[in-house]
Amino acid sequence: MKNDKLIHKKIYNQYFTSKRLLSIISNNVRRFDKSDISIMDPGAGCGSLSISAIKNIIANSKKVRFIKLITYEIDDYLILSLKYNLNALKKFGLMNNVAITYKIINSDFLISKELRKYDLIIMNPPYKKINQSSKYSELLKKYSVNTTNTYTSFMKKALGQLKTEGQLLSITPRSFMNGFYFKKFRKWLFTNFCFNQILVFDSRRLFDGVLQEIVITDFRNKHQNKNICIQYIGKGDNKIGKKIVANYYDVYESTGEVIRLIRNYTDLNEIRIMDTKNSLQDLGVSVSTGPVVRYRQKPVDLSKHYKRGFYPYIFGEHFNDNMELDWPKKKVKKFNYLRMTKENSSLFREESIYVLVKRITAKEDHKRVKAIVLDSNLNYSKIAFDNSINYLFFNNQYNLNIDIAYGLCVYLNSSLFNKMFRQVSGNTQVNIFDLNMLSYPTLEELKLLSSGIHENQNIIDKLVNRVVLNNRSGNYES
Template sequence: MTNLMNAVLQLKVQYIGSMGLVAEIRDAALAALSVDRKTEFEQYLTPENVARQAVSLFTPDANPVRILDLGAGTGILGAETAVSSAQGSSLTAVEIDGQLAALADQTFEHVGVTHQVVCGDALSVLLEPVFDRVILNPPYKKITPISLATESGYVPVSNLYAAFLVRAVCALRPGGECVAIIPRSWMNGEYFAPFRKWLFSVCSIDVIAVYGSRQDHFKDSSVLQEIMLLKVSKRRQCSVVSVYNGIAPLDDLRNKGHRDAILDDLLVGSSRILRIQVQDALLASLPTLAESGLWVSTGKLVWFRNRDILLDRPARDALPLYWPDNAGLLEASHPLMSSRREQWVDEKAYGRHVVLPVGSYCLVNRFSSKEQARRVMPSLLSSTVPFVVDNKLNYVHQGTSRNTIPLDRELAVGVTMWMSSSLVDAWYRQVSGSTQVNATDLRELPIPPRHALLEIARCLPVKDKPSHENVDRVITTVLERLNR
C-alpha cells in the first residue's frame, strides 16, 4: 500500500480538477488488496459508474449538505456525492481499514471538500443524527445475529449490510436521504422480516433499482450477487415508490424509464415481502398457499450431521432418501443410479425425527439462480413407503410446521403443475433476489382453489410430461374462468 500511496501523490498533478484520480485510486487499491484482506473486510470497492448511478438518486439541493460515507473504502462514493453537492458541503467518512482510510483522505483532498476521515468500525463509531445525505456500499457478510439500538427500539440483524443500513438511517436528520448499494435479499425471507418492519416504520422507500445481471456491476471484483440501489428518506412514506427493474451499470438513471407504484401494492403477506412489480391481475384474487390450508416445510435431513445413517445400497428396513438430484423434471425418481449420493438411510432415521409419512407431495428445490430457466423447480413425489428428504429441498403438504400430512395424489399433481407455470416463475422472480427458494416466501404464493388445482391435474397428467407452453395454456384458461 505504501507504493500505492506514492503513486497517488504523483498522479494528483495529472488529475487536477477531474474525478479521474478518484477512480484511479479505487482501481489501484482493488488491485493491491490481497484475497485474505478482501475476505476479512468484504472489501468490494465501488466502480466509478456504479458510484455515479447511486449518487444520481439524491434529490438536487442548492444548499450545502452534510454527507456521511459509511464504510468508505477509498472514498469514491463520498467524493462523487461531494462533487454533485453545493459549494460549502462537508463530508465525514468512516472506514475500518487504516490503509484505505488514508487513501480516502487523499481522495477527498483531491476533490476539495471539507472532510473528516474516521478510522474505525462503522457499527461502533458514535454518529449523531445530523447528516443530510448518507451513501454506502457496505460489506455483504453474514454474521451471528445481533440487535442494534435505535430510537424506536432494538433491531435484530443477521447480515453486515443490514447492520450498516440501520446505522446509516439512524445517522440521518429528519428529511435526510440515504442511498445504499446492497444485495436484494433483504426484500424477502423470514431472516430479514424484523429489519423490513423497522425500515418501513422509520423511512420512506423512495427508489428501488435492481440490476439485471448478477455480475456486471462489480465485474472486476468477481462478485456474483443480485445487487440493487436503494434510496430511502427519513420521513413518512411518499405516495409512490420509483422502481427500476433490470438496470445496467452504464445506464443514466436520470433519463431511464421506470414505474411508480404505491408501496402497499408491492408488499406481500404478514412478513411484508417487498416485490419489484405490482402483482399480475390473474393472481390478484387468489388466496395464498398458506391461506388455502397448504404448508411448505424444509426437508429434515441435514446430511453432514447424519452421515452414520446414510446407505449407498438398500438394506432391510432402509428408507428412500431424496436429494435435489432426485427431484427431476416434474416428477421425482428413486433410486437415482447416476447419483454419487447415498440413496437410502437406515432405520435409525426414525429416532432422528426426519422421516415423512407415506403419500404424495410437491418437492421444490431450495436453490436456484436468476440465470436458470425456472426459479421454482417442482417435482411430484408419491411414495408407498415412509421416506426422508434432504434439507436442500422444500416440500408442500397439508399439515402444519409440526405435523406433516401428505396431499391426495391428484391435488399434489395440480400443485406441481401450478408451481411449474410461467406465472409462478415470474411471481417468484419479483419477490426474491437470493438463490434460495425460501419456504416462507412460498407460503405467500398465490394459488388457485382446490377444485381448480384438481382440474389442472386432470388436464395435465404428470406421466405425459407436458411442455411449459401446454402448462401455461391450461393454467391461463382455468384462471380466466375463475376471474369471470
C-alpha cells in the first residue's frame, strides 16, 4: 500500500504542503481592503493551501465578505477529499459572515483555456523537468507557457492571470533564480512583475524525497518596488529571522539576471564593493568545462600508470588541500592517463597555466568552490581535463602570469567568494554560467593575493579581506 502511494505521488509529481509551510505561506498573504475577492489554487491537492490562506484572510482582512475560489486538480484520487474540505471551508466562512463559493476544475491548469483574473494565486506546483522534444512541450508552446520545468510554467501562467496589484505566492525550488536554463524565464519575470519578497529556508528537507533549497516567493502585478525583502527561516521552526530590506538592483544582478540571496548588511556592503570590480572577461580569462567524459572512452585508452602515447588526464581526485595538483596520484581511484587517438585528439588541451575548479561538491561540504593551480611543469605537450572539472585559462600572453593564476586560485578558495557563490546558487554544481557572472579582483589585487597560495583558510580570508575589500583590520565576517 505504501509503495502504491509512492508510485501515485511520482506519477503526479506530488509534494504535499506540510502544516509548517501552510502557516508560513498563509501569514504572508496580503491584506485586502475590499469586500469581494477572487482566489486561485492551480494545484490544489486536498485544498490545504487555499484553505489556510482563506482562513488568514478572514482573520485579517475584515472588509472581505465574498470570496470566489477556483481550484485545479488532475488527480481523481484527491477530488473527493478536496470537495469535502472546501464544503467545510464554506461553513467556516458563513460562521464568520463571509460567503465562499468554489469551483473544482479536474484538468491540467497549464493547458486550461480558463483565463480569468485573480486577486490572489497561491500554489505549491509540481516539480518536473519538461522534455523539450516532447508533445507536451509543443502543446505548452501553443499556450505560451513552455519553460524547462513544470513549476516555472505554472508560475508563468499564474502571473499572467493576476489582476492589477494581484499577488502570487509560490512554494518552489530556488533553481529558477540562477543558471542558464532559466535565464529567459527570469528576464520575462523581472521585466513584467514586481518581486516583492522572498522567504528562504535554511533546511533542505521540507518535502519527503526532496533534498534541495526551497523558497517562498511573493510577486505582484505592478511596477517594481525600490526594495526587496529577504527573510530566512531556521531549521525545525517557524521563526522568521531578521528581515533584510535591500535595493532591487543589489538583489537582482541584471548582467546575469540572477537573484542574490543576501543574509545581512555585511553581505550587502561586500556586494556593492565587488560590483565595482572585474568580470573574468575584463581579466582576459575564459572558463570551460573539461571535455572528456570518462565512460565514453575506450577502457584500453585509460590507465593509472604511464604508457607510451598516453597523456595526463586530470580529475577532481587530483586536487590536494594546498591548492596544488597531485598528479600522477599513487593510489588513484580512477585514472592518471588517457591515450590520444584520432577519435579523441580534439579533447586534449595545450599544456599551459590553468586554474582548475571542481564542478561538483557534496551537499554537506562547507566550501562549495574548490580550486587549484596547474602550472606548465608537467613536461607533456598535451593534457586532458575530465568533465567533472572546469578550467580557467588566459586569453592573451600578457596576462599569462603564474602570480595572477595563484591570486585567482586564492580568491576562488576564499570564504568571500564561496559566500558570493552561495548567494546566487543553491546547487552543488559549480557551472560556467555562475563563474562568469560573479565579480573578481583587479589584476594588481590578484598579484597581491598570490602570497596566500598554500596558506590556511584563516590567512587566506584575512588577506582577501584586506586586499579586495580594503578592510585594514583583515577581519572577515562570514
